Amino acid sequence: MQESTELQKAVLVGDAVLALSLAQRAIDQGYAPVDLINDAIGPAMREAGELFEAGEYFVPELLMAARATKGVFEILRPLLAKQGVEPAGRIVLGTVQGDLHDIGKNLVGAMLEGGGFEVIDLGVNVTPNQFAAAVKERSADLVGLSALLTTTLPAMKATIELIQSSGLRDQVKIMVGGAPVTQSYANAISADGYAESAALAVNLARQLVAKQSTASRV
Amino acid sequence: MAIGSVSIEGQVATFLEGADRIAVFVVTVGQGITEISRAASSSGDIVSSWALDALGSWAAEAAAQAIAMRLTRYLGDSEAISPRYSPGYCGMNLSVQQALFKLVEAESLGVCLLPSMLMQPLKSVSGLLGLGDRRSFGRVDAPCERCNDAHCSTRR
Numbered sequence: 001m002q003e004s005t006e007l008q009k010a011v012l013v014g015d016a017v018l019a020l021s022l023a024q025r026a027i028d029q030g031y032a033p034v035d036l037i038n039d040a041i042g043p044a045m046r047e048a049g050e051l052f053e054a055g056e057y058f059v060p061e062l063l064m065a066a067r068a069t070k071g072v073f074e075i076l077r078p079l080l081a082k083q084g085v086e087p088a089g090r091i092v093l094g095t096v097q098g099d100l101h102d103i104g105k106n107l108v109g110a111m112l113e114g115g116g117f118e119v120i121d122l123g124v125n126v127t128p129n130q131f132a133a134a135v136k137e138r139s140a141d142l143v144g145l146s147a148l149l150t151t152t153l154p155a156m157k158a159t160i161e162l163i164q165s166s167g168l169r170d171q172v173k174i175m176v177g178g179a180p181v182t183q184s185y186a187n188a189i190s191a192d193g194y195a196e197s198a199a200l201a202v203n204l205a206r207q208l209v210a211k212q213s214t215a216s217r218v
Numbered sequence: 219m220a221i222g223s224v225s226i227e228g229q230v231a232t233f234l235e236g237a238d239r240i241a242v243f244v245v246t247v248g249q250g251i252t253e254i255s256r257a258a259s260s261s262g263d264i265v266s267s268w269a270l271d272a273l274g275s276w277a278a279e280a281a282a283q284a285i286a287m288r289l290t291r292y293l294g295d296s297e298a299i300s301p302r303y304s305p306g307y308c309g310m311n312l313s314v315q316q317a318l319f320k321l322v323e324a325e326s327l328g329v330c331l332l333p334s335m336l337m338q339p340l341k342s343v344s345g346l347l348g349l350g351d352r353r354s355f356g357r358v359d360a361p362c363e364r365c366n367d368a369h370c371s372t373r374r
Contacts, residue, residue, distance in 0.1 A: 014265075063265045070262045098334035102259070103271050110264050151312055151334045 003031060004040040011044035011072075011114075014064025020071040033076045034085050037116050041069050045114035049199030059107065062198065066110030073113060088116035089209035091142035092134045092172075094126035096155035101148035104178060107198040108144060115202045117142075128155070128162035135168050141212050142205055145191075147178040156181075157189040173208035177201060224317045229309030230346065234300060236354020241289050244324040245281040246342040247274050274341035282343040289347060298355040300348035305335070307370070308362075318344050 003026040010019040026036055048065040051057035057065075080087075091112060095105050102124050109119045120138050122130055135143060143163065145156045156176055163169050173192040176185075186194035192208055195201035219231035221240050234240065251274040259267035286302055293299060305314040312335040319331050322344070329342050337344065348355060362373050 059268065060265065063268050067263065067265050070264075098332065098336070100332075100336060100338070100340055102256070103268055106259055106264050106267065149312070149334055149336060150306075151336075 003029070004036065007036065007040040007072075008044045008047075011041055011065055011068045012047055014061065014068050016064075016068040016071055019068040020075075023072040024075060027075065027079070033079045033083070036072070036076065041072065041114060042116060045069065045111060045202070049111065049202060052197065052199045062111065063107060066107070066114050069114040070110070087118035089142050089205060089212075090118045090120070090138060090140045091144050091205065092120045092122065092131060092138060092140045093144040093146070094122035094131060095124040095146045095148075096152050096159060097125055097127045098155055099147050099149050099152040100124045101146070101178075104148065104198065105144075105146040108146070108177065108195075108201045111198045111202050112144075112205055115206070117205060128159040131159050132162050132166045132168060135163065135172055136166070140172055141209060143172050143174045144201070144205075145174065145176045147176075147181060150180045153180060153185065156191070160189055160191060173212050175201065175204055175208060221317075221321060224320050226314055226317055226346070228311055228314070230303045230314070233303060233308065234346065234348040237300065237348030237350040238297075239292075239349045241285075241347045241349065242318055242321045242345075243282070243285045243347075244318070244322045244327060244329055244337075244342060244344045245278060245285060246327050246329045246337075246339050247277045247281065248328070248341070249339040251277070252340050278341040278343045282345065286347060289349065293349060296352050297349060298352040300350075300355040302345045302347050304343060304345035315344060318346070 003022055007019060007022040007026065010022055023036060027033065045065060048057055048062055052062050093105060093109050093112075095102055105121070109121050113119050120134055120140065122134055131143060134140065145159055147153055147156055160174055163172065163174070175193040175195060176189070176191045177195050181194060183194045193204045195204045219226045219234060221242065251270055255267045255270035255274065258264075258270060282302060286299065290299055303310055305318065306312045315331055315335045315337070324330070324344075328339070330338050332338055367373070
Protein backbone atom coordinates (compact mmCIF):
# COMPACT_ATOMS: atom_id res chain seq x y z
CA MET A 1 0.00 0.00 0.00
CA GLN A 2 1.88 3.01 -1.25
CA GLU A 3 -0.17 5.57 0.67
CA SER A 4 0.53 3.93 4.00
CA THR A 5 4.27 3.72 3.30
CA GLU A 6 4.36 7.39 2.31
CA LEU A 7 2.29 8.36 5.34
CA GLN A 8 4.58 6.33 7.59
CA LYS A 9 7.59 8.18 6.17
CA ALA A 10 5.89 11.59 6.51
CA VAL A 11 5.09 10.98 10.17
CA LEU A 12 8.58 9.64 10.90
CA VAL A 13 10.25 12.76 9.51
CA GLY A 14 7.70 15.06 11.13
CA ASP A 15 6.16 16.47 7.95
CA ALA A 16 2.75 17.36 9.40
CA VAL A 17 1.43 19.01 6.22
CA LEU A 18 2.31 16.04 4.00
CA ALA A 19 1.02 13.55 6.58
CA LEU A 20 -2.35 15.28 6.70
CA SER A 21 -2.77 15.42 2.91
CA LEU A 22 -1.69 11.78 2.49
CA ALA A 23 -4.09 10.65 5.20
CA GLN A 24 -6.97 12.60 3.65
CA ARG A 25 -6.20 11.12 0.23
CA ALA A 26 -6.07 7.60 1.66
CA ILE A 27 -9.43 8.07 3.42
CA ASP A 28 -10.98 9.50 0.24
CA GLN A 29 -9.77 6.43 -1.62
CA GLY A 30 -11.49 4.12 0.86
CA TYR A 31 -8.61 3.24 3.21
CA ALA A 32 -10.01 2.22 6.61
CA PRO A 33 -9.01 4.63 9.40
CA VAL A 34 -8.02 1.81 11.74
CA ASP A 35 -5.74 0.37 9.06
CA LEU A 36 -4.03 3.76 8.66
CA ILE A 37 -3.20 3.62 12.37
CA ASN A 38 -2.07 -0.01 12.30
CA ASP A 39 -0.20 0.15 8.96
CA ALA A 40 1.31 3.64 9.03
CA ILE A 41 0.99 5.79 12.14
CA GLY A 42 1.67 3.12 14.74
CA PRO A 43 4.78 1.76 12.96
CA ALA A 44 6.07 5.30 12.38
CA MET A 45 5.78 6.22 16.07
CA ARG A 46 7.31 2.88 17.13
CA GLU A 47 10.25 3.51 14.83
CA ALA A 48 10.61 7.08 16.17
CA GLY A 49 10.70 5.65 19.69
CA GLU A 50 13.34 3.07 18.69
CA LEU A 51 15.47 5.78 17.07
CA PHE A 52 15.21 7.80 20.28
CA GLU A 53 16.30 4.85 22.42
CA ALA A 54 19.19 4.29 19.98
CA GLY A 55 20.31 7.91 20.42
CA GLU A 56 19.58 8.86 16.81
CA TYR A 57 16.39 10.80 17.46
CA PHE A 58 16.17 13.32 20.27
CA VAL A 59 13.24 15.04 21.91
CA PRO A 60 12.64 17.52 19.03
CA GLU A 61 12.39 14.70 16.43
CA LEU A 62 9.97 12.75 18.64
CA LEU A 63 7.86 15.86 19.12
CA MET A 64 7.84 16.55 15.38
CA ALA A 65 6.70 13.00 14.61
CA ALA A 66 4.00 13.18 17.28
CA ARG A 67 2.88 16.60 16.02
CA ALA A 68 2.54 15.15 12.53
CA THR A 69 0.03 12.62 13.85
CA LYS A 70 -2.15 15.23 15.58
CA GLY A 71 -3.68 16.65 12.41
CA VAL A 72 -4.22 13.13 11.05
CA PHE A 73 -6.05 12.10 14.22
CA GLU A 74 -8.33 15.13 13.91
CA ILE A 75 -9.77 13.61 10.73
CA LEU A 76 -9.58 9.98 11.88
CA ARG A 77 -11.20 10.37 15.30
CA PRO A 78 -14.78 11.11 14.17
CA LEU A 79 -14.56 8.32 11.57
CA LEU A 80 -13.31 5.84 14.18
CA ALA A 81 -16.04 6.89 16.60
CA LYS A 82 -18.70 6.44 13.89
CA GLN A 83 -17.40 2.95 13.20
CA GLY A 84 -17.43 2.14 16.92
CA VAL A 85 -13.68 1.49 16.95
CA GLU A 86 -12.22 1.55 20.44
CA PRO A 87 -8.82 3.17 21.16
CA ALA A 88 -5.82 1.04 22.14
CA GLY A 89 -6.44 2.24 25.68
CA ARG A 90 -7.87 5.19 27.58
CA ILE A 91 -5.39 7.03 29.78
CA VAL A 92 -5.88 9.86 32.26
CA LEU A 93 -2.63 11.82 32.26
CA GLY A 94 -1.44 14.68 34.43
CA THR A 95 1.30 16.35 36.42
CA VAL A 96 0.68 15.85 40.13
CA GLN A 97 -0.42 18.43 42.68
CA GLY A 98 2.10 21.18 43.40
CA ASP A 99 4.03 20.64 40.19
CA LEU A 100 3.73 22.85 37.10
CA HIS A 101 6.11 21.12 34.69
CA ASP A 102 4.42 19.73 31.59
CA ILE A 103 6.80 19.27 28.67
CA GLY A 104 7.60 15.62 29.51
CA LYS A 105 3.95 14.86 30.15
CA ASN A 106 2.98 16.49 26.85
CA LEU A 107 5.51 14.34 24.99
CA VAL A 108 4.18 11.17 26.63
CA GLY A 109 0.62 12.21 25.73
CA ALA A 110 1.55 12.91 22.13
CA MET A 111 3.41 9.60 21.79
CA LEU A 112 0.46 7.70 23.29
CA GLU A 113 -1.97 9.43 20.95
CA GLY A 114 0.27 8.52 18.05
CA GLY A 115 0.12 4.95 19.31
CA GLY A 116 -3.69 4.95 19.12
CA PHE A 117 -4.51 5.69 22.77
CA GLU A 118 -7.20 8.11 23.87
CA VAL A 119 -5.45 10.62 26.09
CA ILE A 120 -7.36 12.62 28.69
CA ASP A 121 -4.78 15.25 29.68
CA LEU A 122 -5.74 16.99 32.93
CA GLY A 123 -2.82 19.42 32.76
CA VAL A 124 -0.62 20.40 35.69
CA ASN A 125 -1.09 20.73 39.46
CA VAL A 126 -3.75 18.02 39.36
CA THR A 127 -5.18 16.97 42.73
CA PRO A 128 -5.75 13.33 43.67
CA ASN A 129 -9.50 14.03 43.62
CA GLN A 130 -9.31 15.35 40.06
CA PHE A 131 -7.45 12.22 38.91
CA ALA A 132 -9.99 9.94 40.61
CA ALA A 133 -12.95 11.86 39.17
CA ALA A 134 -11.56 11.65 35.65
CA VAL A 135 -10.91 7.90 35.97
CA LYS A 136 -14.55 7.40 36.99
CA GLU A 137 -16.15 9.79 34.46
CA ARG A 138 -14.11 8.69 31.45
CA SER A 139 -13.97 4.92 32.22
CA ALA A 140 -10.18 5.04 31.98
CA ASP A 141 -8.08 1.90 32.08
CA LEU A 142 -4.76 3.67 32.63
CA VAL A 143 -3.47 6.55 34.73
CA GLY A 144 -0.18 8.33 34.00
CA LEU A 145 1.36 10.46 36.77
CA SER A 146 4.21 12.89 36.07
CA ALA A 147 6.36 14.79 38.57
CA LEU A 148 9.55 16.76 38.12
CA LEU A 149 10.21 17.81 41.71
CA THR A 150 11.31 15.62 44.61
CA THR A 151 8.91 17.65 46.75
CA THR A 152 5.90 16.58 44.69
CA LEU A 153 6.65 12.82 44.70
CA PRO A 154 4.42 12.37 47.79
CA ALA A 155 1.51 13.65 45.69
CA MET A 156 1.97 10.57 43.46
CA LYS A 157 1.57 8.34 46.51
CA ALA A 158 -1.46 10.33 47.67
CA THR A 159 -3.08 10.02 44.24
CA ILE A 160 -2.65 6.24 44.15
CA GLU A 161 -3.99 5.96 47.69
CA LEU A 162 -7.07 8.00 46.82
CA ILE A 163 -7.75 5.92 43.70
CA GLN A 164 -7.51 2.88 45.98
CA SER A 165 -9.81 4.26 48.66
CA SER A 166 -12.32 5.38 46.01
CA GLY A 167 -12.71 1.77 44.93
CA LEU A 168 -11.21 2.47 41.50
CA ARG A 169 -7.84 0.73 41.88
CA ASP A 170 -8.90 -2.46 40.11
CA GLN A 171 -10.26 -0.48 37.16
CA VAL A 172 -6.87 1.04 36.22
CA LYS A 173 -3.19 0.34 35.84
CA ILE A 174 -1.09 3.27 37.11
CA MET A 175 2.21 4.29 35.52
CA VAL A 176 4.59 6.95 36.80
CA GLY A 177 7.44 8.97 35.35
CA GLY A 178 9.56 12.12 35.59
CA ALA A 179 13.15 13.04 36.45
CA PRO A 180 13.13 12.23 40.20
CA VAL A 181 11.07 9.03 39.80
CA THR A 182 12.78 5.64 39.99
CA GLN A 183 11.62 2.04 39.65
CA SER A 184 12.13 1.52 43.38
CA TYR A 185 9.97 4.56 44.19
CA ALA A 186 7.31 3.26 41.81
CA ASN A 187 7.41 -0.10 43.64
CA ALA A 188 7.25 1.61 47.04
CA ILE A 189 4.06 3.50 46.14
CA SER A 190 2.47 0.44 44.47
CA ALA A 191 2.44 1.88 40.97
CA ASP A 192 2.02 -0.73 38.23
CA GLY A 193 4.91 0.57 36.16
CA TYR A 194 7.63 3.16 35.67
CA ALA A 195 8.93 4.42 32.34
CA GLU A 196 12.22 6.22 31.94
CA SER A 197 11.34 7.94 28.66
CA ALA A 198 8.28 8.87 26.64
CA ALA A 199 9.08 6.17 24.07
CA LEU A 200 9.30 3.50 26.77
CA ALA A 201 6.06 4.86 28.26
CA VAL A 202 4.16 3.80 25.15
CA ASN A 203 5.54 0.25 25.37
CA LEU A 204 4.66 0.16 29.06
CA ALA A 205 1.14 1.43 28.39
CA ARG A 206 0.56 -1.34 25.85
CA GLN A 207 1.81 -3.99 28.29
CA LEU A 208 -0.37 -2.65 31.10
CA VAL A 209 -3.48 -2.48 28.92
CA ALA A 210 -2.89 -6.06 27.77
CA LYS A 211 -2.76 -7.11 31.42
CA GLN A 212 -5.79 -5.00 32.28
CA SER A 213 -8.29 -5.84 29.58
CA THR A 214 -10.21 -9.07 29.28
CA ALA A 215 -11.79 -8.08 25.99
CA SER A 216 -9.66 -7.52 22.92
CA ARG A 217 -9.15 -3.97 21.73
CA VAL A 218 -8.29 -2.83 18.24
CA MET B 219 26.36 28.58 57.46
CA ALA B 220 24.53 31.68 58.62
CA ILE B 221 23.63 34.66 56.45
CA GLY B 222 22.40 37.24 58.89
CA SER B 223 19.68 35.51 60.87
CA VAL B 224 19.09 32.87 58.19
CA SER B 225 20.77 29.48 58.44
CA ILE B 226 21.75 27.58 55.25
CA GLU B 227 22.17 23.82 55.76
CA GLY B 228 24.13 21.22 53.88
CA GLN B 229 27.06 20.81 51.52
CA VAL B 230 26.85 24.31 50.08
CA ALA B 231 28.22 25.61 53.38
CA THR B 232 31.46 23.72 52.71
CA PHE B 233 31.62 25.03 49.12
CA LEU B 234 31.34 28.62 50.40
CA GLU B 235 33.46 28.41 53.55
CA GLY B 236 36.18 30.68 52.15
CA ALA B 237 33.73 33.50 51.45
CA ASP B 238 33.90 36.91 53.11
CA ARG B 239 30.58 37.95 51.58
CA ILE B 240 27.61 36.01 50.20
CA ALA B 241 25.44 37.26 47.37
CA VAL B 242 21.87 35.98 47.22
CA PHE B 243 19.82 36.42 44.06
CA VAL B 244 16.53 35.72 42.33
CA VAL B 245 16.01 36.36 38.60
CA THR B 246 12.96 35.78 36.45
CA VAL B 247 12.06 35.84 32.77
CA GLY B 248 8.43 36.41 33.75
CA GLN B 249 5.26 34.47 33.08
CA GLY B 250 4.78 35.46 29.44
CA ILE B 251 6.95 32.84 27.77
CA THR B 252 5.34 30.03 29.79
CA GLU B 253 1.89 31.26 28.81
CA ILE B 254 2.83 31.35 25.12
CA SER B 255 4.37 27.87 25.45
CA ARG B 256 1.16 26.52 27.05
CA ALA B 257 -1.00 28.15 24.38
CA ALA B 258 1.09 26.47 21.68
CA SER B 259 0.68 23.12 23.39
CA SER B 260 -3.09 23.59 23.73
CA SER B 261 -3.36 24.24 20.02
CA GLY B 262 -1.42 21.05 19.24
CA ASP B 263 1.94 22.64 18.41
CA ILE B 264 3.98 20.62 20.88
CA VAL B 265 7.22 21.41 19.01
CA SER B 266 6.91 25.17 19.48
CA SER B 267 5.75 24.60 23.05
CA TRP B 268 8.91 22.64 23.82
CA ALA B 269 11.17 25.12 22.03
CA LEU B 270 9.64 28.07 23.91
CA ASP B 271 9.99 26.24 27.21
CA ALA B 272 13.66 25.51 26.45
CA LEU B 273 14.19 29.14 25.43
CA GLY B 274 12.67 30.30 28.72
CA SER B 275 15.02 28.04 30.69
CA TRP B 276 18.01 29.26 28.68
CA ALA B 277 17.01 32.91 29.23
CA ALA B 278 16.64 32.39 32.99
CA GLU B 279 20.09 30.78 33.17
CA ALA B 280 21.54 33.64 31.10
CA ALA B 281 20.00 36.16 33.52
CA ALA B 282 21.55 34.30 36.48
CA GLN B 283 24.91 34.34 34.71
CA ALA B 284 24.52 38.08 34.08
CA ILE B 285 24.05 38.61 37.82
CA ALA B 286 27.25 36.66 38.50
CA MET B 287 29.16 38.76 35.99
CA ARG B 288 27.75 41.98 37.46
CA LEU B 289 28.92 40.92 40.93
CA THR B 290 32.53 40.80 39.73
CA ARG B 291 32.45 44.64 39.93
CA TYR B 292 32.49 44.26 43.70
CA LEU B 293 35.63 42.14 43.84
CA GLY B 294 38.83 43.41 45.44
CA ASP B 295 42.25 42.86 43.83
CA SER B 296 42.96 39.44 45.27
CA GLU B 297 39.39 38.29 45.21
CA ALA B 298 37.38 35.89 43.08
CA ILE B 299 33.75 34.81 42.89
CA SER B 300 32.49 31.29 43.52
CA PRO B 301 30.29 29.28 41.13
CA ARG B 302 26.54 29.82 41.46
CA TYR B 303 24.70 27.39 43.71
CA SER B 304 20.95 26.91 43.41
CA PRO B 305 18.57 24.93 45.62
CA GLY B 306 18.08 21.45 44.22
CA TYR B 307 21.63 21.24 42.86
CA CYS B 308 25.11 20.52 44.27
CA GLY B 309 23.68 18.81 47.32
CA MET B 310 21.68 21.90 48.30
CA ASN B 311 18.27 20.80 49.47
CA LEU B 312 15.28 22.35 47.73
CA SER B 313 14.03 23.53 51.13
CA VAL B 314 16.82 26.17 51.15
CA GLN B 315 14.52 28.12 48.80
CA GLN B 316 12.58 29.26 51.86
CA ALA B 317 15.71 30.70 53.44
CA LEU B 318 16.73 32.45 50.19
CA PHE B 319 13.30 34.01 49.81
CA LYS B 320 13.61 35.51 53.31
CA LEU B 321 16.82 37.25 52.22
CA VAL B 322 15.68 38.55 48.83
CA GLU B 323 12.53 40.61 48.24
CA ALA B 324 11.43 38.33 45.45
CA GLU B 325 7.84 39.55 45.68
CA SER B 326 9.00 42.88 44.25
CA LEU B 327 9.87 40.97 41.05
CA GLY B 328 6.55 39.19 41.11
CA VAL B 329 8.24 35.88 42.01
CA CYS B 330 6.59 33.74 44.64
CA LEU B 331 7.41 30.39 46.18
CA LEU B 332 4.84 27.60 46.00
CA PRO B 333 4.52 25.03 48.83
CA SER B 334 6.37 22.55 46.59
CA MET B 335 9.37 24.97 46.57
CA LEU B 336 8.67 25.68 42.91
CA MET B 337 9.04 29.30 41.93
CA GLN B 338 6.35 31.05 39.99
CA PRO B 339 6.92 32.26 37.26
CA LEU B 340 8.41 28.89 36.31
CA LYS B 341 11.37 30.39 34.44
CA SER B 342 13.07 31.83 37.51
CA VAL B 343 16.43 31.04 39.09
CA SER B 344 17.50 31.60 42.67
CA GLY B 345 20.88 31.03 44.24
CA LEU B 346 23.95 32.00 46.20
CA LEU B 347 27.47 33.01 45.29
CA GLY B 348 30.47 33.63 47.55
CA LEU B 349 32.98 36.45 47.17
CA GLY B 350 36.33 36.04 48.80
CA ASP B 351 40.01 35.35 48.49
CA ARG B 352 41.04 34.04 45.05
CA ARG B 353 42.63 30.95 46.59
CA SER B 354 39.24 29.87 47.95
CA PHE B 355 37.33 30.19 44.64
CA GLY B 356 39.91 29.83 41.91
CA ARG B 357 38.65 26.43 40.73
CA VAL B 358 35.20 26.59 39.18
CA ASP B 359 34.64 22.85 38.87
CA ALA B 360 35.43 21.78 42.42
CA PRO B 361 31.85 20.99 43.58
CA CYS B 362 31.20 18.71 40.59
CA GLU B 363 34.25 16.64 41.43
CA ARG B 364 32.68 15.89 44.81
CA CYS B 365 29.24 15.03 43.41
CA ASN B 366 28.08 11.53 42.40
CA ASP B 367 25.32 12.64 40.04
CA ALA B 368 26.94 11.79 36.69
CA HIS B 369 23.72 12.61 34.79
CA CYS B 370 23.24 16.16 36.08
CA SER B 371 22.43 18.43 33.17
CA THR B 372 24.37 21.30 34.76
CA ARG B 373 27.59 19.38 35.55
CA ARG B 374 30.52 21.73 35.12
